[in-house]
Amino acid sequence: MSSVRPTVERLQLGVSLTRLRTAARKSQSEAASAIDRTAARLSQVENGKGSLGTEELLKLLDFYGVQGNERNTILALGTAARRRSVRRGYVDTLPEPFQRLVEMQVAASRISWYECGVIPGLVQSPDYVQAIMALSNSIYWEPSEEETGNRISFRLDHQRRVLECGGPKDITVIFTEDSLQHTVGSTSVMRGQVLHLLQLLERHENLTIRVVLNSAVDNPALGGGLVLLDFQESSPVSFAPLLYGPCTYYDQAEDLATMQRMYLRVEELALSRERTRELLIDLVRKDA
Incomplete structure (x- = not known):
């Protein structure tokens, strides 16, 4: 994962993952260890400056105990966050x-x-x-x-x-x-x-x-x-x-x-x- 330009999709993914981590009562260090990343890297993602691969997101959602429709929504956000094509507005x-x-x-x-x-x-x-x-x-x-x-x-x-x-x-x-x-x-x-x-x-x-x-x-x-x-x-x-x-x-x-x-x-x-x-x-x- 590399630091990328913040976009609405990446920001939405970041704030959603922050909420889920807080609800699961996990620290950034604990969550980062669960996906073999550093806390600094996870912080980038939560601040909308990075993205995660599908497998990393799946591990993180398992760690947070997220299932059902919310899990599918986060995965869809992850796909949108990895998109690098330029677009004017995000619907x-x-x-x-x-x-x-x-x-x-x-x-x-x-x-x-x-x-x-x-x-x-x-x-x-x-x-x-x-x-x-x-x-x-x-x-x-x-x-x-x-x-x-x-x-x-x-x-x-x-x-x-x-x-x-x-x-x-x-x-x-x-x-x-x-x-x-x-x-x-x-x-x-x-x-x-x-x-x-x-x-x-x-x-x-x-x-x-x-x-x-x-x-x-x-x-x-x-x-x-x-x-x-x-x-x-x-x-x-x-x-x-x-x-x-x-x-x-x-x-x-x-x-x-x-x-x-x-x-x-x-x-x-x-x-x-x-x-x-x-x-x-x-x-x-x-x-x-």
């Missing part, structure tokens, strides 16, 4: 794509998240999450209270894992003002959402929330969203949220440059952290 069509998205956000040192017309999932209140999932039931999946409940639990766990992870992480969430004006669930849910945002700002010093006013001129990201992930040990990755379809990631320099320029322009248009806080407080007072 994640493997099972449990949102699990890998969360793992990448947990591993990131910086998250830059922008949404237009909706509160970003990372800072949604529990009631807002329930309302979003309730309206999605029978549209994005067949009517199922169990499925809806599972998705609510997953979203709330996603927030907890990213916002409360122990490592250093800078998080900036930007959304358009109309996100606060569209009623999701009820007016009561929206009042609670504003209070939730204020509570998050008080609770998390590493979190910045900013609003782009409706009066802002020439927003280049109207009608869409984007997430930029920076890593200490790997190259940046960008993700474009979609209404429907598989997750699409970008890690090529030309794509990242475009999305970074777009995000920087949105940052220029957005209110500061403090001005946003004042806006939210004003909304609470008006509804009092």
Whole structure:
């Protein structure tokens, strides 16, 4: 195995193997010995800078006790991670794509998240999450209270894992003002959402929330969203949220440059952290 250029596939393989090793309560040294590699080499793989052959992956999965569909998914990720052909975007069509998205956000040192017309999932209140999932039931999946409940639990766990992870992480969430004006669930849910945002700002010093006013001129990201992930040990990755379809990631320099320029322009248009806080407080007072 040699050190190779980090890609989304290699990063996803790395964060997945890290999670499995942690769940199995094995050290890097123990896991590396199981496949006759050094801990330094395994560290490269877990940081998205290397790949493993099929036989090595099989030994590692046996060592971690991984079976069934998850085993097949990791093997498929391993195949994708070894691919050296250049491609523009990576479409994640493997099972449990949102699990890998969360793992990448947990591993990131910086998250830059922008949404237009909706509160970003990372800072949604529990009631807002329930309302979003309730309206999605029978549209994005067949009517199922169990499925809806599972998705609510997953979203709330996603927030907890990213916002409360122990490592250093800078998080900036930007959304358009109309996100606060569209009623999701009820007016009561929206009042609670504003209070939730204020509570998050008080609770998390590493979190910045900013609003782009409706009066802002020439927003280049109207009608869409984007997430930029920076890593200490790997190259940046960008993700474009979609209404429907598989997750699409970008890690090529030309794509990242475009999305970074777009995000920087949105940052220029957005209110500061403090001005946003004042806006939210004003909304609470008006509804009092």
